[in-house]
Structure formats: structure tokens, C-alpha cells
Amino acid sequence: MVFEASIAIFCFIPLCFFLFMNPRDNLLRNWPVLGMLPGLLVEFHRIYEFSVEILRSSNLTFTFKGPWYSGMDMLFTVDQANIHHIVSSNFSNYTKGPDFREVFDVLGDGILTADSELWKNLRKASKFMFSH
Template sequence: MNAHDNLLRNWPVLGMLPGLLVEFHRIYELSVEILRSYNLTFTFKGPWYSGMYMLFTVDQTNINHIVNSNFSNYTKGPDFREVFDVLGDGILTADSELWKNLRKASKVMFSHKGFQRLLMSITRRKINDGLIPLFNHLAEEGAVVDLQDVFVRFTFDTTLVMVTGSADPGSLCVEMPEADEFAKVIYRHVKPRFLWKLQRWAGFGQEKKLSKADATLTRMCSEFISAKR
């Protein structure tokens, strides 16, 4: 019997969620322990109708099979695109031929020396003007920070500058303004579909915030496009 079998017992209605919540304060350590115990692959069964039936794997053979040798068999599908509708029809939500075409185009762009020089310049500037001052401030204040939030902001700022050629939006700075609404879209994975769809239709809760964030991004992109014409 596996040491984690009792902790991750699949209860009626609630699934394995109760055991996960008990150990949620050490979720990263728990994830490593579980994957080691279950031969690097584990199926998590969440509450009924929650959309939390998930397969986790760190087995290199499985990963190669899924993302390389048999990628076409593992389409994201319309449900994934609906959950991440804020990403549009880009490479992160595309499947089949569209994904292949976008991947080819991205590969050409990423391998271009001009792009690589631009990427290095923008990244270095963001490190010097954003990341280092923030870490210095946190060290002086003795404050705790969520590094995932920090590097999501870092990625957002550098990507926006690179794609649009605009000024740094400054989401990564000492003040750390609220700028994570799109990151919160992941909550749709753990909430029953009919609930977040109802929130979106009625315009309240997290969906209301996402709608505002989507409108803001659309407005910004429109301004960038107009400025380049």
C-alpha cells in the first residue's frame, strides 16, 4: 500500500480534494513525494463536476510521447480554448495544422539574430530597472514576496515591450500594482463550468474582473496598432 493512499483517498462527491487541502501548505513538496511514490505519473480526481480530473507526469518517456512523437493525439480541444479564451487563437490554444504553422513561424522568428539581440537588450534592461531594484527594496524591508508573481510580471512586461515596441508597462516595480487578472483565469479549471459561465453571463465575481482586464488589453493593443500605422 502506498504511503499516500489514505491521504489521497477518492471520496464520494469530494474526490481527493480533502486530502490535498490538508497538505496544501506544502503543495510543492507533496507533489514531488506523490510523483515519486506513483512511478512519476499520478491521476488526481477532484470533486464531481469541478473539471479537476487531471493527469500529472514527469516521466520523460511520457512527456516525449505527449509533446513530441504523438503530439497530434493530445489536442487541447474546444474546452481548453474556451477556458483560456483570453489567449485568443495563438500557439498556446491552437491544435493540429494551425499549431504546426504557428510553431514554424515562431521558430523562424526566435532563431533570427536580430530578435535575439532585441530580446537580450529588453531582458537586461528589465533586470536592471525592475528586478534588481525590487529585490533590493524587499531585502531592505525584510519583506516576503511571491516569486511566481514576480516572474509572471517580468514576463508580461518584457513580452509587451518586445511585441508592441511600446514603453515598459511597469507591472514589475517596487509598488507591485495589481496586474494578475489574466493569471487568475486558471480558476476556471477548478470551478464547475456552469458556474463561471453564469458569472460571465451575469457579469459578476472573478469573471467581471477578467472581462475588464480583457477590455483593457484590447484597448491597449488597438492603441499600439493605431500608433504603428
């Protein structure tokens, strides 16, 4: 019973993978449990070109869905208006949080790791230094 089930699973998974992963239909398919990770791993050998294709086809902003409950959901954007919105005009809405601060603790309280008022003050100071 176990042997037959394992054979069925090993035959079913590649079949589903190749039937449903048609690159002409959709560059990354969102699988029920695995998210978009299988499609990304298939194209990992040419990750730069693949990411350019995805961003072009998705109007310069793409939402990547990782496996369920993994915390790998990400937003990728190369749209200048979105980057300006996040980095300059509404920076206070996009805080880095304690996890970011813990990972980049070696950088201290510089402009790369600062949030809120400290970031605004550091940005004004650096803007002044670069303009003169």
C-alpha cells in the same frame, strides 16, 4: 432527532478522516464522494513538497480524482517520455478543445492555443526561428 443526528455526523466525519488518512499508508486516499480533495486540502500548506512526494511515489505520473461529477479528474506527469509523447509525437491526439480556447482567448491563435495543422505550422516556424 435532528440534534442527535448532527452530533453523530460531526463526530463521525473527523473520526473517519483521521482513521483513514494515514499518510504513511497512502499519500492521497480516494474517498467515495469527495475524491482525493480532502487529502489535498490537508496538505495545501505545503503543496509543492506534497506534489513532489506524490509524483515520486507514483513513478512520476499521478492521476488525481476529484469529487464525483465535478470534472476535476486530472493527470499529472513529470516523466520526460510522457511529456514528449503528449507535446511532440502525438500532439493531434491531445486537442485543447473549445473550453481551453475560450479561457485563453486573449492569446489569439498563437502556438499556445493552436491545435492540429495550425500548431504544426507554427511549431515549424518557431523551430526555424530559434535554430538560426
